[in-house]
Amino acid sequence: MTRTLLFACDLSAENRAAFARAIRLAGESGARLDIVHVLDPYLPRRVLHDLEEAVVTDIGTTLTDIREDYALAEPTSLIQTVTGEPYAEIIREAHEREADMIILGAHRKRGQPDLVHGTTLARVLRSAPCPVLSVSQPANHDWYDILVPVDFSLTSRHTLRETLKRFPEGRLTLLHAWNIPGERELGSGTGYARWRDREVERLRRHLEQETEQLMAELDDVPELSLELQQGEPLDVLMTQLRRQPPDLLALGSRGQLGRHSQITEHLLAEPHCDIMLCRSW
Structure with missing residues:
Protein backbone atom coordinates (compact mmCIF):
# COMPACT_ATOMS: atom_id res chain seq x y z
CA MET A 1 0.00 0.00 0.00
CA ASN A 140 17.68 21.69 2.10
CA HIS A 141 19.01 20.96 5.59
CA ASP A 142 19.64 17.20 5.71
CA TRP A 143 18.59 15.09 8.67
CA TYR A 144 21.74 13.25 9.61
CA ASP A 145 22.36 13.89 13.31
CA ILE A 146 19.25 12.74 15.19
CA LEU A 147 18.79 13.11 18.94
CA VAL A 148 16.49 10.67 20.77
CA PRO A 149 15.87 11.23 24.51
CA VAL A 150 15.31 7.80 26.07
CA ASP A 151 14.13 6.28 29.33
CA PHE A 152 12.67 2.86 30.03
CA SER A 153 9.07 3.68 29.10
CA LEU A 154 6.87 2.22 26.37
CA THR A 155 6.76 5.69 24.81
CA SER A 156 10.54 5.87 24.60
CA ARG A 157 10.89 2.39 23.10
CA HIS A 158 8.24 3.12 20.49
CA THR A 159 9.89 6.43 19.55
CA LEU A 160 13.28 4.78 19.16
CA ARG A 161 11.74 2.03 17.03
CA GLU A 162 10.06 4.60 14.77
CA THR A 163 13.32 6.53 14.41
CA LEU A 164 15.38 3.45 13.62
CA LYS A 165 12.82 2.38 11.04
CA ARG A 166 12.52 5.77 9.32
CA PHE A 167 16.14 6.91 9.35
CA PRO A 168 18.39 3.87 8.85
CA GLU A 169 21.16 6.02 7.38
CA GLY A 170 21.17 8.66 10.12
CA ARG A 171 23.49 9.00 13.12
CA LEU A 172 21.50 8.64 16.32
CA THR A 173 22.46 9.95 19.74
CA LEU A 174 20.47 8.42 22.58
CA LEU A 175 20.28 10.81 25.53
CA HIS A 176 19.31 9.64 29.00
CA ALA A 177 19.03 12.00 31.98
CA TRP A 178 19.65 10.42 35.37
CA ASN A 179 19.46 11.38 39.01
CA ILE A 180 20.75 9.06 41.73
CA PRO A 181 19.19 9.36 45.22
CA GLY A 182 21.45 10.88 47.86
CA GLU A 183 23.71 12.83 45.47
CA ARG A 184 23.28 16.13 47.33
CA GLU A 185 23.76 14.64 50.79
CA LEU A 186 26.37 11.93 50.11
CA GLY A 187 28.03 12.96 46.84
CA SER A 188 31.39 13.70 48.48
CA GLY A 189 31.71 10.28 50.08
CA THR A 190 34.04 7.73 48.49
CA GLY A 191 31.72 4.79 49.16
CA TYR A 192 28.74 6.63 47.72
CA ALA A 193 30.73 7.63 44.62
CA ARG A 194 31.59 3.98 43.92
CA TRP A 195 27.94 2.96 44.35
CA ARG A 196 26.81 5.80 42.08
CA ASP A 197 29.26 4.82 39.36
CA ARG A 198 28.00 1.23 39.52
CA GLU A 199 24.40 2.44 39.19
CA VAL A 200 25.25 4.62 36.18
CA GLU A 201 27.04 1.70 34.53
CA ARG A 202 24.00 -0.48 35.20
CA LEU A 203 21.83 2.14 33.49
CA ARG A 204 24.14 2.14 30.50
CA ARG A 205 24.02 -1.65 30.16
CA HIS A 206 20.23 -1.61 30.45
CA LEU A 207 19.91 1.01 27.70
CA GLU A 208 22.34 -0.85 25.47
CA GLN A 209 20.33 -4.06 25.88
CA GLU A 210 17.08 -2.24 25.08
CA THR A 211 18.64 -0.77 21.95
CA GLU A 212 20.13 -4.07 20.80
CA GLN A 213 16.73 -5.75 21.10
CA LEU A 214 15.19 -3.11 18.85
CA MET A 215 18.05 -3.27 16.37
CA ALA A 216 17.58 -7.02 16.07
CA GLU A 217 14.06 -6.42 14.72
CA LEU A 218 15.30 -4.23 11.86
CA ASP A 219 17.28 -5.00 8.71
CA ASP A 220 19.25 -1.75 8.60
CA VAL A 221 20.36 0.26 11.60
CA PRO A 222 22.13 3.60 11.78
CA GLU A 223 25.21 4.61 13.71
CA LEU A 224 24.35 4.88 17.42
CA SER A 225 25.92 6.54 20.43
CA LEU A 226 24.68 6.72 24.01
CA GLU A 227 25.03 9.69 26.37
CA LEU A 228 24.16 9.61 30.08
CA GLN A 229 23.91 13.02 31.72
CA GLN A 230 23.02 13.90 35.28
CA GLY A 231 20.11 16.28 35.85
CA GLU A 232 16.41 16.83 35.32
CA PRO A 233 15.21 15.66 31.86
CA LEU A 234 14.14 19.10 30.61
CA ASP A 235 17.36 20.79 31.81
CA VAL A 236 19.56 18.06 30.32
CA LEU A 237 17.72 18.12 26.99
CA MET A 238 17.68 21.92 26.64
CA THR A 239 21.40 22.10 27.49
CA GLN A 240 22.14 19.48 24.83
CA LEU A 241 20.05 21.31 22.23
CA ARG A 242 21.75 24.65 22.89
CA ARG A 243 25.24 23.15 23.00
CA GLN A 244 24.96 20.85 19.99
CA PRO A 245 21.66 21.17 18.06
CA PRO A 246 20.81 18.03 16.08
CA ASP A 247 19.20 18.05 12.66
CA LEU A 248 16.13 16.30 14.08
CA LEU A 249 14.81 15.65 17.58
CA ALA A 250 12.70 12.49 17.93
CA LEU A 251 10.56 12.75 21.03
CA GLY A 252 7.86 10.55 22.56
CA SER A 253 4.52 12.19 23.37
CA ARG A 254 2.19 10.53 25.85
CA GLY A 255 -0.67 12.86 24.96
CA GLN A 256 -1.71 13.75 28.50
CA LEU A 257 -1.22 16.77 30.72
CA GLY A 258 1.56 16.90 33.25
CA ARG A 259 5.32 17.02 33.47
CA HIS A 260 6.03 15.23 30.20
CA SER A 261 3.79 17.61 28.23
CA GLN A 262 5.62 20.58 29.81
CA ILE A 263 8.84 19.31 28.26
CA THR A 264 7.11 19.08 24.88
CA GLU A 265 5.70 22.60 25.18
CA HIS A 266 9.10 24.07 26.04
CA LEU A 267 10.63 22.36 23.02
CA LEU A 268 7.89 23.55 20.66
CA ALA A 269 8.21 27.11 21.95
CA GLU A 270 11.98 27.13 21.54
CA PRO A 271 12.72 24.89 18.55
CA HIS A 272 16.43 24.41 17.91
CA CYS A 273 15.72 21.93 15.12
CA ASP A 274 12.89 20.04 13.44
CA ILE A 275 10.96 17.82 15.85
CA MET A 276 9.27 14.46 15.27
CA LEU A 277 6.82 13.53 18.02
CA CYS A 278 5.62 9.95 18.31
CA ARG A 279 2.68 8.60 20.24
CA SER A 280 3.21 6.18 23.11
CA TRP A 281 2.15 3.01 21.24
Whole structure:
Protein backbone atom coordinates (compact mmCIF):
# COMPACT_ATOMS: atom_id res chain seq x y z
CA MET A 1 0.00 0.00 0.00
CA THR A 2 1.28 3.47 -0.89
CA ARG A 3 2.31 5.52 2.11
CA THR A 4 0.51 8.81 2.67
CA LEU A 5 1.99 11.96 4.20
CA LEU A 6 -0.55 14.53 5.40
CA PHE A 7 0.56 18.15 5.24
CA ALA A 8 -1.66 20.66 7.04
CA CYS A 9 -1.26 23.88 5.05
CA ASP A 10 -2.28 27.24 6.55
CA LEU A 11 -1.07 29.41 3.61
CA SER A 12 1.24 31.48 5.84
CA ALA A 13 4.81 32.45 4.98
CA GLU A 14 5.98 30.64 8.13
CA ASN A 15 4.44 27.45 6.78
CA ARG A 16 6.68 27.44 3.71
CA ALA A 17 9.54 25.50 5.36
CA ALA A 18 7.13 22.75 6.40
CA PHE A 19 5.63 22.66 2.89
CA ALA A 20 9.07 22.24 1.36
CA ARG A 21 9.99 19.48 3.80
CA ALA A 22 6.72 17.67 3.08
CA ILE A 23 7.44 17.74 -0.65
CA ARG A 24 10.98 16.49 -0.12
CA LEU A 25 9.91 13.67 2.21
CA ALA A 26 7.21 12.53 -0.21
CA GLY A 27 9.64 12.52 -3.11
CA GLU A 28 12.36 10.64 -1.23
CA SER A 29 10.02 8.01 0.24
CA GLY A 30 7.72 7.56 -2.76
CA ALA A 31 4.73 8.48 -0.59
CA ARG A 32 1.64 10.33 -1.74
CA LEU A 33 1.43 13.86 -0.37
CA ASP A 34 -2.06 14.88 0.73
CA ILE A 35 -2.29 18.63 1.31
CA VAL A 36 -5.21 19.80 3.42
CA HIS A 37 -6.36 23.31 4.28
CA VAL A 38 -9.10 23.80 6.87
CA LEU A 39 -11.67 26.54 6.19
CA ASP A 40 -13.95 28.35 8.62
CA PRO A 41 -17.31 26.49 8.52
CA TYR A 42 -19.25 29.62 9.47
CA LEU A 43 -18.52 31.50 6.26
CA PRO A 44 -21.46 31.91 3.83
CA ARG A 45 -21.78 29.01 1.40
CA ARG A 46 -21.11 31.12 -1.71
CA VAL A 47 -18.03 32.63 -0.08
CA LEU A 48 -16.80 29.15 0.86
CA HIS A 49 -17.20 27.93 -2.73
CA ASP A 50 -15.17 30.82 -4.15
CA LEU A 51 -12.62 30.55 -1.36
CA GLU A 52 -12.11 26.81 -1.92
CA GLU A 53 -11.16 27.38 -5.55
CA ALA A 54 -8.80 30.23 -4.64
CA VAL A 55 -7.12 28.19 -1.88
CA VAL A 56 -6.57 25.12 -4.09
CA THR A 57 -5.11 27.33 -6.84
CA ASP A 58 -2.83 29.14 -4.36
CA ILE A 59 -1.57 25.87 -2.85
CA GLY A 60 -0.89 24.45 -6.31
CA THR A 61 1.09 27.55 -7.27
CA THR A 62 3.06 27.45 -4.02
CA LEU A 63 3.86 23.75 -4.51
CA THR A 64 5.31 24.51 -7.95
CA ASP A 65 7.29 27.50 -6.65
CA ILE A 66 8.79 25.52 -3.78
CA ARG A 67 9.73 22.62 -6.04
CA GLU A 68 11.56 25.01 -8.35
CA ASP A 69 13.26 26.85 -5.46
CA TYR A 70 14.59 23.64 -3.91
CA ALA A 71 14.93 21.63 -7.15
CA LEU A 72 12.61 18.94 -5.80
CA ALA A 73 10.92 16.19 -7.78
CA GLU A 74 7.16 16.41 -8.18
CA PRO A 75 5.43 13.96 -5.81
CA THR A 76 2.07 12.34 -6.32
CA SER A 77 -0.17 14.81 -4.51
CA LEU A 78 -3.75 15.64 -3.67
CA ILE A 79 -4.90 19.13 -2.64
CA GLN A 80 -8.13 19.42 -0.71
CA THR A 81 -10.03 21.84 1.54
CA VAL A 82 -12.25 20.82 4.45
CA THR A 83 -14.31 22.87 6.89
CA GLY A 84 -14.29 22.67 10.66
CA GLU A 85 -12.03 23.08 13.68
CA PRO A 86 -8.46 22.84 12.31
CA TYR A 87 -6.99 20.40 14.83
CA ALA A 88 -10.03 18.11 14.76
CA GLU A 89 -10.14 18.00 10.97
CA ILE A 90 -6.41 17.30 10.71
CA ILE A 91 -6.79 14.36 13.10
CA ARG A 92 -9.89 13.13 11.25
CA GLU A 93 -8.14 13.31 7.88
CA ALA A 94 -5.11 11.48 9.25
CA HIS A 95 -7.35 8.64 10.44
CA GLU A 96 -9.38 8.41 7.24
CA ARG A 97 -6.33 8.51 4.98
CA GLU A 98 -4.32 6.17 7.25
CA ALA A 99 -1.54 8.76 7.14
CA ASP A 100 1.99 7.62 7.88
CA MET A 101 2.92 11.07 9.22
CA ILE A 102 1.37 14.51 9.82
CA ILE A 103 3.54 17.51 8.90
CA LEU A 104 2.92 21.00 10.30
CA GLY A 105 4.79 24.26 10.65
CA ALA A 106 6.46 25.20 13.93
CA HIS A 107 4.75 27.16 16.71
CA ARG A 108 5.00 30.89 15.89
CA LYS A 109 5.19 32.30 19.43
CA ARG A 110 8.86 31.63 20.04
CA GLY A 111 9.98 31.57 23.66
CA GLN A 112 6.41 31.47 25.05
CA PRO A 113 5.67 27.89 26.17
CA ASP A 114 2.53 29.00 28.03
CA LEU A 115 0.94 29.83 24.65
CA VAL A 116 1.67 26.45 23.08
CA HIS A 117 -0.93 24.41 24.94
CA GLY A 118 -4.01 25.57 23.01
CA THR A 119 -2.46 25.79 19.55
CA THR A 120 -3.47 23.59 16.62
CA LEU A 121 -0.02 21.96 16.74
CA ALA A 122 -0.31 21.01 20.43
CA ARG A 123 -3.87 19.73 20.02
CA VAL A 124 -2.91 17.60 17.04
CA LEU A 125 -0.01 16.13 19.02
CA ARG A 126 -2.32 15.00 21.81
CA SER A 127 -4.57 12.92 19.54
CA ALA A 128 -2.65 12.13 16.35
CA PRO A 129 -2.77 8.48 15.20
CA CYS A 130 0.75 8.70 13.73
CA PRO A 131 4.02 10.61 14.23
CA VAL A 132 3.76 14.39 13.91
CA LEU A 133 6.55 16.45 12.39
CA SER A 134 6.96 20.09 13.44
CA VAL A 135 9.21 21.85 10.92
CA SER A 136 11.18 25.04 11.48
CA GLN A 137 14.35 24.48 9.41
CA PRO A 138 14.83 24.83 5.62
CA ALA A 139 14.18 21.69 3.60
CA ASN A 140 17.68 21.69 2.10
CA HIS A 141 19.01 20.96 5.59
CA ASP A 142 19.64 17.20 5.71
CA TRP A 143 18.59 15.09 8.67
CA TYR A 144 21.74 13.25 9.61
CA ASP A 145 22.36 13.89 13.31
CA ILE A 146 19.25 12.74 15.19
CA LEU A 147 18.79 13.11 18.94
CA VAL A 148 16.49 10.67 20.77
CA PRO A 149 15.87 11.23 24.51
CA VAL A 150 15.31 7.80 26.07
CA ASP A 151 14.13 6.28 29.33
CA PHE A 152 12.67 2.86 30.03
CA SER A 153 9.07 3.68 29.10
CA LEU A 154 6.87 2.22 26.37
CA THR A 155 6.76 5.69 24.81
CA SER A 156 10.54 5.87 24.60
CA ARG A 157 10.89 2.39 23.10
CA HIS A 158 8.24 3.12 20.49
CA THR A 159 9.89 6.43 19.55
CA LEU A 160 13.28 4.78 19.16
CA ARG A 161 11.74 2.03 17.03
CA GLU A 162 10.06 4.60 14.77
CA THR A 163 13.32 6.53 14.41
CA LEU A 164 15.38 3.45 13.62
CA LYS A 165 12.82 2.38 11.04
CA ARG A 166 12.52 5.77 9.32
CA PHE A 167 16.14 6.91 9.35
CA PRO A 168 18.39 3.87 8.85
CA GLU A 169 21.16 6.02 7.38
CA GLY A 170 21.17 8.66 10.12
CA ARG A 171 23.49 9.00 13.12
CA LEU A 172 21.50 8.64 16.32
CA THR A 173 22.46 9.95 19.74
CA LEU A 174 20.47 8.42 22.58
CA LEU A 175 20.28 10.81 25.53
CA HIS A 176 19.31 9.64 29.00
CA ALA A 177 19.03 12.00 31.98
CA TRP A 178 19.65 10.42 35.37
CA ASN A 179 19.46 11.38 39.01
CA ILE A 180 20.75 9.06 41.73
CA PRO A 181 19.19 9.36 45.22
CA GLY A 182 21.45 10.88 47.86
CA GLU A 183 23.71 12.83 45.47
CA ARG A 184 23.28 16.13 47.33
CA GLU A 185 23.76 14.64 50.79
CA LEU A 186 26.37 11.93 50.11
CA GLY A 187 28.03 12.96 46.84
CA SER A 188 31.39 13.70 48.48
CA GLY A 189 31.71 10.28 50.08
CA THR A 190 34.04 7.73 48.49
CA GLY A 191 31.72 4.79 49.16
CA TYR A 192 28.74 6.63 47.72
CA ALA A 193 30.73 7.63 44.62
CA ARG A 194 31.59 3.98 43.92
CA TRP A 195 27.94 2.96 44.35
CA ARG A 196 26.81 5.80 42.08
CA ASP A 197 29.26 4.82 39.36
CA ARG A 198 28.00 1.23 39.52
CA GLU A 199 24.40 2.44 39.19
CA VAL A 200 25.25 4.62 36.18
CA GLU A 201 27.04 1.70 34.53
CA ARG A 202 24.00 -0.48 35.20
CA LEU A 203 21.83 2.14 33.49
CA ARG A 204 24.14 2.14 30.50
CA ARG A 205 24.02 -1.65 30.16
CA HIS A 206 20.23 -1.61 30.45
CA LEU A 207 19.91 1.01 27.70
CA GLU A 208 22.34 -0.85 25.47
CA GLN A 209 20.33 -4.06 25.88
CA GLU A 210 17.08 -2.24 25.08
CA THR A 211 18.64 -0.77 21.95
CA GLU A 212 20.13 -4.07 20.80
CA GLN A 213 16.73 -5.75 21.10
CA LEU A 214 15.19 -3.11 18.85
CA MET A 215 18.05 -3.27 16.37
CA ALA A 216 17.58 -7.02 16.07
CA GLU A 217 14.06 -6.42 14.72
CA LEU A 218 15.30 -4.23 11.86
CA ASP A 219 17.28 -5.00 8.71
CA ASP A 220 19.25 -1.75 8.60
CA VAL A 221 20.36 0.26 11.60
CA PRO A 222 22.13 3.60 11.78
CA GLU A 223 25.21 4.61 13.71
CA LEU A 224 24.35 4.88 17.42
CA SER A 225 25.92 6.54 20.43
CA LEU A 226 24.68 6.72 24.01
CA GLU A 227 25.03 9.69 26.37
CA LEU A 228 24.16 9.61 30.08
CA GLN A 229 23.91 13.02 31.72
CA GLN A 230 23.02 13.90 35.28
CA GLY A 231 20.11 16.28 35.85
CA GLU A 232 16.41 16.83 35.32
CA PRO A 233 15.21 15.66 31.86
CA LEU A 234 14.14 19.10 30.61
CA ASP A 235 17.36 20.79 31.81
CA VAL A 236 19.56 18.06 30.32
CA LEU A 237 17.72 18.12 26.99
CA MET A 238 17.68 21.92 26.64
CA THR A 239 21.40 22.10 27.49
CA GLN A 240 22.14 19.48 24.83
CA LEU A 241 20.05 21.31 22.23
CA ARG A 242 21.75 24.65 22.89
CA ARG A 243 25.24 23.15 23.00
CA GLN A 244 24.96 20.85 19.99
CA PRO A 245 21.66 21.17 18.06
CA PRO A 246 20.81 18.03 16.08
CA ASP A 247 19.20 18.05 12.66
CA LEU A 248 16.13 16.30 14.08
CA LEU A 249 14.81 15.65 17.58
CA ALA A 250 12.70 12.49 17.93
CA LEU A 251 10.56 12.75 21.03
CA GLY A 252 7.86 10.55 22.56
CA SER A 253 4.52 12.19 23.37
CA ARG A 254 2.19 10.53 25.85
CA GLY A 255 -0.67 12.86 24.96
CA GLN A 256 -1.71 13.75 28.50
CA LEU A 257 -1.22 16.77 30.72
CA GLY A 258 1.56 16.90 33.25
CA ARG A 259 5.32 17.02 33.47
CA HIS A 260 6.03 15.23 30.20
CA SER A 261 3.79 17.61 28.23
CA GLN A 262 5.62 20.58 29.81
CA ILE A 263 8.84 19.31 28.26
CA THR A 264 7.11 19.08 24.88
CA GLU A 265 5.70 22.60 25.18
CA HIS A 266 9.10 24.07 26.04
CA LEU A 267 10.63 22.36 23.02
CA LEU A 268 7.89 23.55 20.66
CA ALA A 269 8.21 27.11 21.95
CA GLU A 270 11.98 27.13 21.54
CA PRO A 271 12.72 24.89 18.55
CA HIS A 272 16.43 24.41 17.91
CA CYS A 273 15.72 21.93 15.12
CA ASP A 274 12.89 20.04 13.44
CA ILE A 275 10.96 17.82 15.85
CA MET A 276 9.27 14.46 15.27
CA LEU A 277 6.82 13.53 18.02
CA CYS A 278 5.62 9.95 18.31
CA ARG A 279 2.68 8.60 20.24
CA SER A 280 3.21 6.18 23.11
CA TRP A 281 2.15 3.01 21.24
